[in-house]
Amino acid sequence: MSGDTNDAPVLVAGAGPVGMTAALALHARGIEAEILEAEPEDRDRSGSRAIYVHGSTLRTLEKIHPGLGADLVEEGLVWPTRRTLYRGKEVFSRTYDSPGGSGDIPHFTSVPQVVTEQYMHGALQDIGVDIHWEAEVETVETSTDGVHVVTADGREWDAEYLVGSDGGGSTVRKEIGANFEGDQSENAFIIADVEDEEIEDGHPGLERMFHYDAPEADGRNVLLVPFTGGWRLDIQCIEGDDPEELSNDEQMREFVRDVMGEEYVDKLKWVSSYYFLQVMADTFVDEHRRVMLAGEAAHLLAPFGARGMNSGIADADEAASAIAVALSARTNAVARDEVELYAARREKAAEYNLNAAGQALEYLQGDDPVTVLRKEAAAEMADYFETAGEWLDDAPYGPHGAPPIVSTGNY
Numbered sequence: 001m002s003g004d005t006n007d008a009p010v011l012v013a014g015a016g017p018v019g020m021t022a023a024l025a026l027h028a029r030g031i032e033a034e035i036l037e038a039e040p041e042d043r044d045r046s047g048s049r050a051i052y053v054h055g056s057t058l059r060t061l062e063k064i065h066p067g068l069g070a071d072l073v074e075e076g077l078v079w080p081t082r083r084t085l086y087r088g089k090e091v092f093s094r095t096y097d098s099p100g101g102s103g104d105i106p107h108f109t110s111v112p113q114v115v116t117e118q119y120m121h122g123a124l125q126d127i128g129v130d131i132h133w134e135a136e137v138e139t140v141e142t143s144t145d146g147v148h149v150v151t152a153d154g155r156e157w158d159a160e161y162l163v164g165s166d167g168g169g170s171t172v173r174k175e176i177g178a179n180f181e182g183d184q185s186e187n188a189f190i191i192a193d194v195e196d197e198e199i200e201d202g203h204p205g206l207e208r209m210f211h212y213d214a215p216e217a218d219g220r221n222v223l224l225v226p227f228t229g230g231w232r233l234d235i236q237c238i239e240g241d242d243p244e245e246l247s248n249d250e251q252m253r254e255f256v257r258d259v260m261g262e263e264y265v266d267k268l269k270w271v272s273s274y275y276f277l278q279v280m281a282d283t284f285v286d287e288h289r290r291v292m293l294a295g296e297a298a299h300l301l302a303p304f305g306a307r308g309m310n311s312g313i314a315d316a317d318e319a320a321s322a323i324a325v326a327l328s329a330r331t332n333a334v335a336r337d338e339v340e341l342y343a344a345r346r347e348k349a350a351e352y353n354l355n356a357a358g359q360a361l362e363y364l365q366g367d368d369p370v371t372v373l374r375k376e377a378a379a380e381m382a383d384y385f386e387t388a389g390e391w392l393d394d395a396p397y398g399p400h401g402a403p404p405i406v407s408t409g410n411y
């Protein structure tokens, strides 16, 4: 069932990293898809978003479009050292002599999301998948036979399946009647990208540094992470802070000078302040099992532990897998089953990821006496027991584990 406007049996709403992955993953399974994107082709996708791409995500991208994972590895960097300070004193440092992972794919790579998206877009062009720009999905109607979409420009589109990957404000999610409620972080976070052209893989002194109650930031927590071409500076606001005021140009220059050094003061690229949401849709599929939500349309996670884009890419690959089986199923019941299996797996994974990111957020914001005491005790013991320092180093990112039911990837 393809409409007058489109030829492909599958539509994808949104050309973010998740929607682009969905189209690539469908193509890899022999199914053509067309992407409907609200914004124009010359849109500006700049801003501080994902940099940490897990090895399992790189392997998924390599599987669905050979060369794509390898390109991101080539573009990204692996920092060999992780280091943590507590009120100015080093409590943990470890340097690895290999990037880990398996084969040519390291344990992770650090690359700006804008670059990841450029490579995904290039991959779509290679295989001839269309992105329909300025095609904002406005209404979605589903039936047992398929999906009917109307875009804001009045065009009508029909397809067998629709992947709803239109981000946190998803229209597709609203149209299928899914609820989307959850919590917001208590504290704001100020996130800045600071340019440094010399930063690339193999540059000496590359480290991810977390500083608890950093004196240079008037007692706020500070995270500093390198990526190709710069540094991500993350400052956690404390009670009484006004994030708007703290993220103004003058104040940010002061933070950068104090935390990173005078030479970085004029290198601020983007600054944003965020309250992070922790939310998931109460269903990832519509009543007729023709629409699958993926990525931020389905779940919004605080970024500690880097589960947002990584888990969205896993959603997209699984949605493509379910659609491939459903399209070749001999009965409607089997096709429905596949879509329901998608929902079961990815809702479970999202619950797990939400909980994991929530644990990290709770730990970071935690000012209850027990958490404070545990941190202080660990910092005291770190000189004598490496495990105490390692706990301080690990805790801001939540647990390491993967969700219980996943067939691809880690998240």
Ligand SMILES: Cc1cc2nc3c(=O)[nH]c(=O)nc-3n(C[C@H](O)[C@H](O)[C@H](O)COP(=O)(O)OP(=O)(O)OC[C@H]3O[C@@H](n4cnc5c(N)ncnc54)[C@H](O)[C@@H]3O)c2cc1C
Binding pocket: 013, 014, 015, 016, 017, 018, 019, 036, 037, 038, 039, 048, 049, 050, 051, 052, 053, 113, 135, 136, 137, 138, 165, 166, 167, 168, 169, 170, 171, 172, 191, 274, 294, 295, 296, 297, 303, 306, 307, 308, 309, 310, 311, 312
């Ligand atoms: C500061 C920060 C740091 C982060 N760090 C990490 C990290 O290190 N690792 C990680 O995995 N994740 C990280 N994330 C999360 C990551 O950025 C998101 O999870 C990711 O962008 C979600 O991708 P998406 O494709 O689902 O949504 P989006 O990127 O929001 O893309 C949605 C697309 O849909 C389009 N659209 C919207 N409405 C419509 C409509 N009605 N019709 C058609 N198109 C529409 C939009 O224009 C957009 O192109 C971070 C986020 C932030 C804010």
